[in-house]
Amino acid sequence: MAKKIITTENGEVITKTSKQVKTERRIRKFQKYVSVAALSAVCLAMSSLMVFAENSENKAPTSVGGSGTMNGLIGIIMWIVRIAVIAIGGIPGIIKIVQGQQEENPRDRNNGIVSVVIAGVAFAATFGIEALIKQ
Numbered sequence: 001m002a003k004k005i006i007t008t009e010n011g012e013v014i015t016k017t018s019k020q021v022k023t024e025r026r027i028r029k030f031q032k033y034v035s036v037a038a039l040s041a042v043c044l045a046m047s048s049l050m051v052f053a054e055n056s057e058n059k060a061p062t063s064v065g066g067s068g069t070m071n072g073l074i075g076i077i078m079w080i081v082r083i084a085v086i087a088i089g090g091i092p093g094i095i096k097i098v099q100g101q102q103e104e105n106p107r108d109r110n111n112g113i114v115s116v117v118i119a120g121v122a123f124a125a126t127f128g129i130e131a132l133i134k135q
Contacts, residue, residue, distance in 0.1 A: 046077050071134050078130045082123055089119030 004021055006014045016024075050073055093115030100109030 049073060050077070074130060074133050078126050082126050085119055085122045085126070089115055089122065093119060 004016045004018065006016060008014065050070055093112045096112030096115060097109050098112075100106065100112055
């Protein structure tokens, strides 16, 4: 069996078999799936809360538009999404830009710039989506 030698920051040398490395990769992949499933469950719960908020006041017929409670809830949810976009796309992109600049690696720096631009576009899109939902 092939062995992989890993040195830690403390200077320790760890040897792992290819089977252990594969298992760790599978575990990391499973953790990503779990986080996506958890995020999906949160989105489902939030949409259920929005439906409840839409019908909670019953001041106007359902075809007239959103209620004050629903508009407030939509605003809160959109700010949560905006913070998630910044945390997932913006901050790692900035870190990648700095690392690429420090190591004089234009590919890493450009990847970081692209990541920040995509996060900015997604951040701006949340304002448009919020306006469309509230109509």
